[in-house]
Amino acid sequence: xxxxxxxxxxxxxxxxxxxxxxxxxxxxxxxxxxxxxxxxxxxxxxxxxxxxxxxxxxxxxxxxxxxxxxxxxxxxxxxxxxxxxxxxxxxxxxxxxxxxxxxxxxxxxxxxxxxxxxxxxxxxxxxxxxxxxxxxxxxxxxxxxxxxxxxxxxxxxxxxxxxxxxxxxxxxxxxxxxxxxxxxxxxxxxxxxxxxxxxxxxxxxxxxxxxxxxxxxxxxxxxxxxxxxxxxxxxxxxxxxxxxxxxxxxxxxxxxxxxxxxxxxxxxx
Amino acid sequence: xxxxxxxxxxxxxxxxxxxxxxxxxxxxxxxxxxxxxxxxxxxxxxxxxxxxxxxxxxxxxxxxxxxxxxxxxxxxxxxxxxxxxxxxxxxxxxxxxxxxxxxxxxxxxxxxxxxxxxxxxxxxxxxxxxxxxxxxxxxxxxxxxxxxxxxxxxxxxxxxxxxxxxxxxxxxxxxxxxxxxxxxxxxxxxxxxxxxxxxxxxxxxxxxxxxxxxxxxxxxxxxxxxxxxxxxxxxxxxxxxxxxxxxxxxx
Ligand SMILES: Nc1ncnc2c1ncn2[C@@H]1O[C@H](COP(=O)(O)OP(=O)(O)OP(=O)(O)O)[C@@H](O)[C@H]1O
Ligand SMILES: [Mg+2]
Numbered sequence: 001x002x003x004x005x006x007x008x009x010x011x012x013x014x015x016x017x018x019x020x021x022x023x024x025x026x027x028x029x030x031x032x033x034x035x036x037x038x039x040x041x042x043x044x045x046x047x048x049x050x051x052x053x054x055x056x057x058x059x060x061x062x063x064x065x066x067x068x069x070x071x072x073x074x075x076x077x078x079x080x081x082x083x084x085x086x087x088x089x090x091x092x093x094x095x096x097x098x099x100x101x102x103x104x105x106x107x108x109x110x111x112x113x114x115x116x117x118x119x120x121x122x123x124x125x126x127x128x129x130x131x132x133x134x135x136x137x138x139x140x141x142x143x144x145x146x147x148x149x150x151x152x153x154x155x156x157x158x159x160x161x162x163x164x165x166x167x168x169x170x171x172x173x174x175x176x177x178x179x180x181x182x183x184x185x186x187x188x189x190x191x192x193x194x195x196x197x198x199x200x201x202x203x204x205x206x207x208x209x210x211x212x213x214x215x216x217x218x219x220x221x222x223x224x225x226x227x228x229x230x231x232x233x234x235x236x237x238x239x240x241x242x243x244x245x246x247x248x249x250x251x252x253x254x255x256x257x258x259x260x261x262x263x264x265x266x267x268x269x
Numbered sequence: 270x271x272x273x274x275x276x277x278x279x280x281x282x283x284x285x286x287x288x289x290x291x292x293x294x295x296x297x298x299x300x301x302x303x304x305x306x307x308x309x310x311x312x313x314x315x316x317x318x319x320x321x322x323x324x325x326x327x328x329x330x331x332x333x334x335x336x337x338x339x340x341x342x343x344x345x346x347x348x349x350x351x352x353x354x355x356x357x358x359x360x361x362x363x364x365x366x367x368x369x370x371x372x373x374x375x376x377x378x379x380x381x382x383x384x385x386x387x388x389x390x391x392x393x394x395x396x397x398x399x400x401x402x403x404x405x406x407x408x409x410x411x412x413x414x415x416x417x418x419x420x421x422x423x424x425x426x427x428x429x430x431x432x433x434x435x436x437x438x439x440x441x442x443x444x445x446x447x448x449x450x451x452x453x454x455x456x457x458x459x460x461x462x463x464x465x466x467x468x469x470x471x472x473x474x475x476x477x478x479x480x481x482x483x484x485x486x487x488x489x490x491x492x493x494x495x496x497x498x499x500x501x502x503x504x505x506x507x508x509x510x511x512x513x514x515x516x517x518x519x520x
Contacts, residue, residue, distance in 0.1 A: 139365035214360070215363065216373075219425065
């Protein structure tokens with residue numbers, strides 16, 4: 001993974017959010033509310049739950065399909081960060097060795113079950129956040145948060161964090177390119193070069209940040225960014241926020257996957 | 270109208286690292302004047318321009334906009350009066366979409382939201398960049414970024430326009446359009462540039478900086494005829510004024 005590809009990813013995500021599907025056209029607030037609801041419901045299950053969680057894939061799958069998002073691409077992004085979660089979750093099977101059920105003759109310990117449960121929940125929540133961004137756009141999410149009375153200082157932090165990440169990535173990829181063009185070899189740079197480049201990058205970013213701040217002040221920035229957008233809650237938005245959370249609550253109360261499983265068994269018999 | 274006057278008195282400025290960038294500059298630019306600031310790389314043009322809207326506070330001396338010195342209390346008013354286009358458009362564009370960038374100033378100055386859209390469209394149309402409106406600022410070409418930066422300043426309709434190398438990334442047609450646009454701008458203009466041909470089109474008066482000092486201030490044509498002076502500031506006579514015997518004969 002190099003700096004240029006991170007930048008391309010960020011730009012690609014931005015591009016995805018510019019598409020024009022029914023999901024993209026929904027009010028960002030509707031999507032945020034449904035997603036937050038989704039995340040809380042998924043996290044509210046007890047730590048040994050697996051099967052009931054399966055039905056929750058309906059939400060991300062629905063969004064992926066109807067917003068025509070690149071499933072594999074987004075999945076890869078989630079997989080890339082998953083090692084962090086695996087590292088944390090792996091302690092479960094180590095410490096929690098009590099067997100809770102037997103599958104095909106082998107005892108499955110409670111630890112493994114909760115490990116799997118954590119992974120599924122991670123996939124669901126991280127995936128839904130990524131999908132929300134891909135079908136809404138970072139700035140639209142920020143703006144919607146602002147409209148939803150999230151403290152402006154918090155929204156601004158998010159906004160500038162995002163902006164400065166781009167600045168950092170831009171500066172970084174320029175330096176890497178400059179280095180590559182002048183080093184006349186495709187060997188990796190040595191520790192020493194890398195260190196001094198990193199220091200230089202930091203300085204450059206601070207400089208840039210200062211100049212951007214200067215430009216903002218020059219145009220009357222007084223501590224809060226207001227964005228001008230006409231967003232309106234329409235019937236489709238109401239429908240979206242009304243239906244999905246209700247479905248989440250139902251799926252939380254009744255084990256749909258179990259029900260469907262049983263139903264299938266009945267049919268097969 | 271005396272409030273479009275820009276006056277700099279005995280200005281000194283040294284950067285944190287000890288670089289003395291401005292070393293005793295004074296001039297007075299009156300309402301409606303159009304002045305070029307030229308000089309070699311590192312002569313102090315950008316540093317000087319940054320003083321004019323209070324982005325940099327002088328170490329010594331003062332800057333007066335409209336007959337009053339720039340003070341902390343007046344900063345907001347001064348920045349609305351003095352529209353500044355920075356040398357690097359990447360610094361100027363910090364919002365997600367071009368639209369947001371151009372709307373940033375007007376929104377901050379409290380323009381009613383039903384007028385914002387029209388104001389943004391007008392500013393973008395003036396620089397011929399209306400079709401960029403919904404693009405993401407991070408992905409424009411250098412010249413497009415430049416056009417949008419200028420629009421973002423025009424959108425607040427400043428009384429005094431300060432431009433730092435406004436045409437350095439523009440293709441000939443965009444450069445021409447910028448010159449025509451600036452010609453229609455009747456207020457005070459201060460333009461730092463290396464493009465002396467543009468100066469001939471736009472600025473009757475030129476100030477030459479060298480090592481942080483004013484070495485010439487006067488009629489542009491006269492100054493450009495003084496080869497010694499131009500050479501001293503790494504400049505060349507504008508193409509239009511260069512004698513070119515071969516082409517001359519054809520005419
Ligand atoms: N942030 C800074 N910190 C320290 N020194 C600086 C900084 N910016 C500029 N300088 C120095 O101040 C002097 C004047 O720089 P300035 O940017 O004003 O020149 P300029 O006339 O705009 O040049 P150019 O034509 O290259 O844009 C130079 O010697 C430069 O090295
Ligand atoms: Mg400069």
